[in-house]
Amino acid sequence: MLRISFLYPISTVENINMEMIYPLFVLVLLTFAVGFSVGASRLLSIKKGHVDPRYYRLMSGYDAPEYVQKFSRNFSNLLEVPILFYFLVLLIIVLQVKSALLVELAWTFVILRIVHSLIHLTYNNSRHRMVSFALSGTVLLIMWIELFNIVS
Numbered sequence: 001m002l003r004i005s006f007l008y009p010i011s012t013v014e015n016i017n018m019e020m021i022y023p024l025f026v027l028v029l030l031t032f033a034v035g036f037s038v039g040a041s042r043l044l045s046i047k048k049g050h051v052d053p054r055y056y057r058l059m060s061g062y063d064a065p066e067y068v069q070k071f072s073r074n075f076s077n078l079l080e081v082p083i084l085f086y087f088l089v090l091l092i093i094v095l096q097v098k099s100a101l102l103v104e105l106a107w108t109f110v111i112l113r114i115v116h117s118l119i120h121l122t123y124n125n126s127r128h129r130m131v132s133f134a135l136s137g138t139v140l141l142i143m144w145i146e147l148f149n150i151v152s
Contacts, residue, residue, distance in 0.1 A: 023106040024089045030114060031078045034121075038071045074120045078113070081137060085109055088143055097150055105143045112136035 045051045045068045055062035064072075085106075092102060116132040119125060 018093075019103045020089045020092050020106055023103075023110040024086065027078075027082055027085065027110045027113060030110075030117060031075070031082070034071065034075045034078055034117060037121075038068075038075045041068045041071045070121055070124060074117055077120070077133075078117070081133075081140065082113065084144075085140055088140070088147060092147060095151060097147065099146065099150060102143060102146055105139055105146070109136050109139045109143065112139060 042056060042064075045065050046053050046056075050065040051068065052062045055064060089106065091097075092099075112132050112135050116129060116136060119129045119132060
């Protein structure tokens with residue numbers, strides 16, 4: 001019988017792969033950092049007079065500066081594909097899967113997402129960004145296949 005691990009305190013759950021929490025936590029921190037940067041860039045754009053404050057009411061009618069758009073788009077990126085990573089990690093924990101390979105792949109995915117964000121928020125070369133995005137997506141797919149192989 002499958003015991004739903006998240007209903008119990010972590011310290012009482014036996015054989016849970018807690019190492020998966022660390023890359024997940026790093027990705028969550030990155031998401032919060034970019035999210036706070038979105039807010040800061042919007043305030044800065046208003047303060048510097050780069051955009052009319054009315055733009056932020058409905059996000060239309062005016063053009064936001066490129067730096068605001070980059071932060072906003074990167075934040076959106078961090079809420080798209082990584083959702084599959086968060087769900088995968090939850091499954092790994094709930095199913096109490098122990099796999100060094102999955103932990104290594106999780107770190108690889110997170111590092112590639114950090115690289116993607118750094119490229120996007122700095123020099124923004126679309127080819128470099130696409131490579132990091134494609135590699136991270138491939139790693140995530142491999143993780144899902146590995147989980148399926150383990151549980152089936």
